[in-house]
Amino acid sequence: MTPRQDGKISLQLPNLGSQLSWEAAELRPLLAAFSVELPEAQPPSAEQVEKLKEFAGGDYGHEAVQSVAAAAFLYLYLSVASKYGVLPTVDILVWSELPTGAGLGSSAAYSVCLAGALLFGCGAVSYPLQEGQETARWTKEELDVINRLAFRGEQVIHGNPSGVDNAVSTWGGALRYISGQISVLKSVPTLRILLTNTKVPRSTKILVAGVKAKLLEFPTIMEPMLATIDAISRECEGILEAMTKDPSQEHYSRLEDLVDINQHLLNGIGVGHALLDRVCQVTSSHGLHSKLTGAGGGGCAITLLRPGTAPSAVEDAIRDLTRCGFECWETVIGAPGISAHALPCLKAEVQKALKGS
């Protein structure tokens, strides 16, 4: 986010090929309608979201990801401006390497970053980065403010999100989600994973509806299966905690067993896909264990890598997965949440995009 002096607000999303800008004077009349003095639980109304999409304009089409992204930005901007009485005239450039609609929470990462930037822009949170630091994070209290606002962005994008995605983008590490309650796991190791996008489009809403229908049709079968998935999470939590104290190959072996069992159960409740099974088969032929991530039904799979997994085994798996038409990234889970990064530490292409703006 960089200040500009011409009374305009711009939003650049180079990875989506989108560039929009508005006059602060245009936005001012909308402020009254976007007061965040709403009860916490009340989501943005469908009318508000529609209005913002129209206002966002652009030639992307009403349901396009660019249009939705612009609406979420405007909602967050107007909410913050309304609450703090400031309309910061800024250039906002969001660089995102996450595929959208793949179940990776790209919208949450987007909402959290916007929330952090806009709250700082209005003076509601500090800027944590000190001279000479490469990255820095906000205080717990500030992160809580960022997370709450980001959830509103998620509501604009998803309608009725669980809040898990924005929470993990805010806090990092790993979270526990039980009956709508989110809590942070105290100690989790950073796990090396391979993330594979099958590129099969899926709808979380349709998948959730399918599970609910099966639960109604076969309650005595679906209930214990869902309970087993829950038991796997709890077992996994214990292993992750033990790993931070005494990491051993035995822990990885247990995690691999749980990955396999969970994948079979997810297939059993009806959120699998033949191409997710393909990912599992291909990685299994390289001795690696995979499961779907997100809502399932397509989207991405994660493959657990051990610290000692040979680069050649990973490269071979990536080659075979790429041949199936999938896209792979090696990354980690259990990484930090929202952080402020010093400009010189950013990747060259991001610096270039920032200069171009």
Add this chain to the structure above:
Amino acid sequence: MTPRQDGKISLQLPNLGSQLSWEAAELRPLLAAFSVELPEAQPPSAEQVEKLKEFAGGDYGHEAVQSVAAAAFLYLYLSVASKYGVLPTVDILVWSELPTGAGLGSSAAYSVCLAGALLFGCGAVSYPLQEGQETARWTKEELDVINRLAFRGEQVIHGNPSGVDNAVSTWGGALRYISGQISVLKSVPTLRILLTNTKVPRSTKILVAGVKAKLLEFPTIMEPMLATIDAISRECEGILEAMTKDPSQEHYSRLEDLVDINQHLLNGIGVGHALLDRVCQVTSSHGLHSKLTGAGGGGCAITLLRPGTAPSAVEDAIRDLTRCGFECWETVIGAPGISAHALPCLKAEVQKALKGS
């Protein structure tokens, strides 16, 4: 079984390429050691089985299916002869089209047929077929006697069998097996199935040991999974009963869902195999639903066919499965158990084998 007058007993297993015969005078000295006045639960001892394998002779090797089959025959023959004081001098020819070691209960079918024939040979059960009938079955009381003896044959072959296989071969239809207790389901429809042999060899003992090890390692996960498999059986029992009253496509649709869920759970508890998954994938591409049968880990899969499944769909599926190197048969489940068949109703190749003997 046909009587012979030369004081010999012969066992012909043309499908195994095995032909053995003994003098009744040779067998008489063994009678004392095979009295069935043993407690019901006491299985044949390892020494008895070893002795019978040696006695059976043949050039098949000690653990060969032919040697085990001969030992089971001799055990049943001597048990019956000892109990009823008769050594029937007979030719026994067993025609079996079931693959051995594929988890299809071929040994139970063999034991039950031998038990029925030998008990009739000693006058312990009647011969149920009346003039002009094509097939006939024994009374409940007689079937119970046949089943109990057949279980001894299974013990010779498997050591510690559950008794389910000989029970279903005896009674036919479908059975309920709960905590070692077997009971017959009152009304079950005859279901068309495709039976596919992956030809992957597997050991029931090793598979059971694997499940037990997982149960010890992850009790909170494995217990609800096993309970879910149990719930599927109970749900299925209800559907099968409803189908005999009012068969509908809706019932098949529910059975197909349960087949899929069960297959995923069986994979989850660790008794799947990549080639069983292949069967599921191939049949799924023809709109058909499959699961492993028997102990899993290889062996056979069953594919449910609806009464209205087009022959061309089945043929296409069989073609694709055969291309994978599998062997398929279309058959039914819920058929009658042990039956006496009139000679003219047997297949030509069986009649030919009988004449050759």
